[in-house]
Amino acid sequence: MADMRAALAFHRFGLGARPGDLDRLKGAARDALLGELRQPPSAFFETLKPSHLALQDLMEFQGEKRAARQVAKQQQQQTPPQQTQAPVAPDTKAPEKKATTAPPAPAKPPEAMQPAPVNPVPAIFQGEMQARFRTGLRSDIGFRDRLVLFWSNHFSISAINPRVRVLAGAYEREAIRPHLTGRFSDMLLAVTRHPAMLIYLDNAQSIGPNSIAGLRMKRGLNENLAREILELHTLGVDGGYTQDDVTRFAEVLTGWSIVAANGQGGVPGTFLFRPAAHEPGPRKVLGENYPQLDQSQARAVLEDLARHPSTARHIARKLCRHFIADDPPPSAVERVAAAFKASDGNLTAVYEALLSAPEAWEPRLMKLRPPYEFVLATLRALDVVPEPGQVARALQLLGHIPFQAASPKGWPEEAGAWAAPDAFKTRLDFAEQAAKRALRSRPLELAQGVLGPLLSDETTTAIKRAESESQATTLLLMAPEFQRR
């Protein structure tokens, strides 16, 4: 029988065990978790487009749509109404129609019938989500995936805007994944510079009022990104900043933008610092003076925010909240915050501290698996490859579509938010469908295999007494020890 730490490694820190995983785990659980972080990137990502090419595709599509509209407009103006060319017997029954409605079959076809331009966004987004999900299904333990989910939610973007949607998957792969084990300030910088974030929080168009561009056009400052960096990404809402800091920081961030489709300044769709939009002059943020004249001004502020003691506490609390309990034990938070500070934000050290906390290995399962994790854990346990669209549909019904959190705060953590009676009933319906589609396996063996010592006597009894294999499997998937982690 596999030991408790092995079970918790998969269950609390990973995406859930697949059959045989618990027995296969050799060596210390903690080392296995940290070791997973050093593996090479997922092969599923190899064929995906980098963000600037995805954005270029969208820019091209938008350009084509504009051009098509122009052509249509010109044709309307040039071709007179067709009624005079193709005489049609007046239809006395039909009501009088205005001349601008579609004329009867025209005498000659319109100029150069172009095929309608194809919107690249759905295919790109779906491709990214599939790769992401498949990576999760195939991961050894899933600790790396869980950390990516954590950070992606921490630096949440919302894919409602098509320009953000086309970038969402690439954003996670480019700004989050490569920095998972590096310094927090590196991830913070990568996220802040990424076109997805600059678009999502309106910074790409934010202009310093006294900059060259600001004085010329009547456009100006947008505080959104500055505020969310302070409130959500670094210090936290009680971290000790003021409205003044928000405005000053917003001024510092002006000019952080993106190369447009015309390619002026660089490769379209990549980060561009626009000096003409940058608010000139030194700025004071959180009591520090920043005299730099270019993008290094904002970089310096970000470095200092990453070092701020409130940031260490904020991140530590969120990490412990995600992995341990909705109300995380203060001793664990202290330990992780101390490691953050002592290592100057080295995330490997931070994870090591988290995994060293005795509270993190408590057998009591305190957290509720959110739908995305529940669906992954289910498919891993059943060893099922889902049909295309099936996962997307399930996530939609369960209300947990990737990159669709309603606000920059991301998805909620607390059980109370996810355990709404209706949502919970939907989980059961999903579990039953999944259980029915799974290959025949012996449910009790399966339960022991994926849960090990976490499996309770009551669930064992329920499985044994089930009227069918699929019902037994459903009960396993909905058991408290499978729903919680």
Place this chain on the structure above:
Amino acid sequence: MRPPMTKSPSDLLTCEEISRRRLLTWSGAFAASALIPAVPSLASSRDPRFLFVILRGALDGLSAVMPVGDPEFQRLRGGFLEDIAKAGEPLKLDGFFSLNPVMKSLSALYAKKEALVVHAAATPYRDRSHFDGQEILESGLPKAIHPDTGWLNRLVGHIGGKQKVEGRRRERGISIGTFVPLVMRGPAPVLSWSPQHLPQASEDTVNRLLALYEARDPMLAEALRMGMALDKDTRAMDTQMQGRNQGPQAVLAMVEGAARLLSKPDGPRIGALSIDGWDTHAGQGPGTGRLGKLLGTLDEVFLGLERGLGAVWKDTAIAIVTEFGRTVRINGTAGTDHGTATVAFLLGGAVKGGRIIADWPSLSANALHEGRDLKPTTDLRAVLKGVLTSHLGIDANFAGTSMFPESVAVKPLAGLTA
């Protein structure tokens, strides 16, 4: 009353915490029914409904209900007027305020005296974080201390979380949508519903699962039990909800569901739902752009509620609020940033509408809050207390000490409902 949980040696769940909470639920309900005198409106033939709608993201009140009579309005919001004009003529409410042209249903309700507008209102919160602002709106507390219960749940618990209808005990409160908003979270159990369409799990499976939960995880047992009860009510409705799960359609499906559930004789009486998307930092477009479309959907929501509630509309009061407003000046990206005072709406047949409650502070430079926002002159809690005391018969003492703690000094506005 269930016996307290016993811990087994291999126990792996937070039984202590859960059982304590469970006891709270039960004792709460007993305490409520023992101490609270017969609530007048509930004991009488009238069967009031209350719906709380949260617009998340900070609605720009000045675009929804425009103070056209203020001499500064034209100058401050001139940049938006062209887009508003594209949407049509502003709908006059009185000599000073006009509605955004897309809000035709609201205008009609106002004319029928079934809609009331409150302007320059705000909670006691004076910072500008969405999350703290919403928390204060929903927790009912004067400060953001990250609690896990909301004032509407306290109200539901106070008037008796469960009501006896034809001998069956049914939950009185309901949350609409996938997440239970903070305002509805707490010890009083509430139903939840959102449009869905998966094949239903078999009843036998459900019962077995319920038995398993009851032995090991009371919180999940509660969730499942209520989910099942709701299933029976809504199975008919769900088939009509197919394919309506994007954008405005999803919002309208949610609202339709809310209306139908609240109008059922044996259904819940107090509901909460949220509509997202109001954070218009850039390209606000209050006429035909992003905000214009949102307000158009909101207007359809109002119509949908009136229609959906049908016969019980006359007994309904709906409060539509947002966490705070937006800057009076347009920002550098044709949008607005976070502000303070804003608008709130009260709708329903029970509302004494056809008027605007606004102690207008003016938009002149020295009258603005911190030089940038509309100054609040009405405490939103006074509005909510006013509705709930007269409509649901809540006593002012409960409202000022438990429902909205430390708000005794905030007097409920009188005469908001019939």
